[in-house]
Amino acid sequence: MSRAAERLRTVIHHLDGATATIRAPPTSAQTLTYSPPQKLRYSFDTGTLTPEQRLFYEENGFLLIKNLVSETDIDRFRKEFERICRQEVKVPGLIVMRDVAIAKSEFVPDQRAVSKLQDFQEDPELFRYCALPQILKYVECFTGPNIMAMHTMLINKPPDAGKKTSRHPMHQDLHYFPFRPTDRIVCAWTAMERVTRQNGCLVVLPGTHKGALQEHDYPDWEGGVNKMYHGVRDYDPDHPRLHVEMEKGDTVFFHPLLIHGSGMNQTQGFRKAISCHYASGDCYYIDVRGTTQENIENEVKELAQKKYRMNEVAFKDTWAFRGRLVQGERTSL
Ligand SMILES: CCCCCCCCCCCCCCCCC(=O)SCCNC(=O)CCNC(=O)[C@H](O)C(C)(C)COP(=O)(O)OP(=O)(O)OC[C@H]1O[C@@H](n2cnc3c(N)ncnc32)[C@H](O)[C@@H]1OP(=O)(O)O
Ligand SMILES: Nc1ncnc2c1ncn2[C@@H]1O[C@H](COP(=O)(O)OP(=O)(O)OP(=O)(O)O)[C@@H](O)[C@H]1O
Ligand SMILES: O=C(O)CCC(=O)C(=O)O
Ligand SMILES: [Fe+2]
Numbered sequence: 476m477s478r479a480a481e482r483l484r485t486v487i488h489h490l491d492g493a494t495a496t497i498r499a500p501p502t503s504a505q506t507l508t509y510s511p512p513q514k515l516r517y518s519f520d521t522g523t524l525t526p527e528q529r530l531f532y533e534e535n536g537f538l539l540i541k542n543l544v545s546e547t548d549i550d551r552f553r554k555e556f557e558r559i560c561r562q563e564v565k566v567p568g569l570i571v572m573r574d575v576a577i578a579k580s581e582f583v584p585d586q587r588a589v590s591k592l593q594d595f596q597e598d599p600e601l602f603r604y605c606a607l608p609q610i611l612k613y614v615e616c617f618t619g620p621n622i623m624a625m626h627t628m629l630i631n632k633p634p635d636a637g638k639k640t641s642r643h644p645m646h647q648d649l650h651y652f653p654f655r656p657t658d659r660i661v662c663a664w665t666a667m668e669r670v671t672r673q674n675g676c677l678v679v680l681p682g683t684h685k686g687a688l689q690e691h692d693y694p695d696w697e698g699g700v701n702k703m704y705h706g707v708r709d710y711d712p713d714h715p716r717l718h719v720e721m722e723k724g725d726t727v728f729f730h731p732l733l734i735h736g737s738g739m740n741q742t743q744g745f746r747k748a749i750s751c752h753y754a755s756g757d758c759y760y761i762d763v764r765g766t767t768q769e770n771i772e773n774e775v776k777e778l779a780q781k782k783y784r785m786n787e788v789a790f791k792d793t794w795a796f797r798g799r800l801v802q803g804e805r806t807s808l
């Protein structure tokens with residue numbers, strides 16, 4: 476056990492459950508290593524996370540759990556994805572995105588190449604992912620017991636078509652969310668196969684979850700950018716970057732302010748991952764007018780108008796009708 480974790484274990488006896496306040500261990504006058512009272516603000520002690528894991532998330536804003544989803548389940552998700560691609564099933568509300576390089580190309584290599592499915596909450600087979608007990612057990616550490624699945628995705632990152640459009644710019648997922656509090660939101664992202672730097676694994680800037688929500692916009696990329704792929708305008712290019720390489724079934728949980736993205740897929744395979752954004756059912760909606768989120772609000776409302784013919788729909792309602800309860804009570808969202 477690391478020294479920091481040992482210290483945490485010592486002080487965890489002083490943990491005030493309701494506010495998750497950790498008091499520093501009693502210090503004698505001689506000791507020079509006095510540290511002020513600490514708060515673990517990002518997670519709850521449900522008995523699932525070890526002190527090391529709680530500290531890791533606190534410091535870094537993400538937590539990788541190896542081998543959390545079985546091969547059998549992942550193979551079933553893959554089969555369902557392929558059935559959807561072949562249009563053997565029609566899923567209400569599903570958003571199918573093709574890579575912009577393919578969508579705008581005159582020489583369409585594969586008409587059907589799907590790079591992302593979103594909003595699969597009405598597909599019982601894919602939605603099983605969001606309710607897997609071993610996932611929810613971890614999600615609860617961040618959201619608390621009332622859990623809403625707010626956003627679902629299956630990402631099929633295509634081999635780059637040569638314009639680097641398979642990249643996902645560095646961003647904070649909170650940019651898309653008109654609900655709070657921030658710390659009661661978490662993303663689960665499961666690798667459906669080995670993901671590496673080569674095929675465009677997640678890239679994270681550890682610790683950035685402690686900062687504020689940044690202004691996001693389309694990056695100035697020569698080869699084009701996919702619809703709604705906003706990026707953080709000026710993040711510190713010297714901030715340490717981490718490529719999160721994962722095996723099939725490994726799952727990373729991350730905070731919605733963590734700056735992350737993914738690189739080009741330089742292989743010939745389609746790199747697959749499945750993910751869900753969860754929030755506490757006790758979260759509340761906010762009005763993003765006059766904030767940096769106004770640009771995405773406008774794009775989403777425009778899409779809702781086209782897709783659902785919902786005129787003058789409120790941004791928060793586009794979230795309220797897609798969110799699904801997966802544990803506990805829907806008290807607010
Ligand atoms: C109730 C409404 C709900 C809406 C919710 C929207 C999602 C909210 C995001 C939440 C994310 C939370 C977590 C963070 C995640 C970060 C992200 O992933 S951001 C989201 C990724 N982006 C999207 O999902 C975009 C949403 N999708 C679309 O808007 C459409 O699928 C579409 C990309 C516009 C394609 O629509 P479709 O009708 O299928 O396309 P076409 O008819 O073929 O083309 C129409 C038009 O659009 C151009 N186009 C096609 N694909 C793309 C693309 N990938 N990027 C840019 N442009 C594209 C195409 O060329 C056509 O253009 P033209 O000029 O009219 O010819
Ligand atoms: N219509 C589709 N649109 C997007 N992706 C698809 C579609 N159909 C299949 N896929 C996925 O895209 C990838 C490439 O499709 P393809 O059918 O060549 O793969 P495969 O034969 O299953 O895999 P491999 O060629 O690696 O053995 C596969 O991983 C598959 O899951
Ligand atoms: O799978 C990826 O490439 C990252 C996707 C992502 O960060 C997102 O969609 O919010
Ligand atoms: Fe993201």
Ligand SMILES: [Mg+2]
Nearest residue numbers: 585743744745
């Ligand atoms: Mg093949």
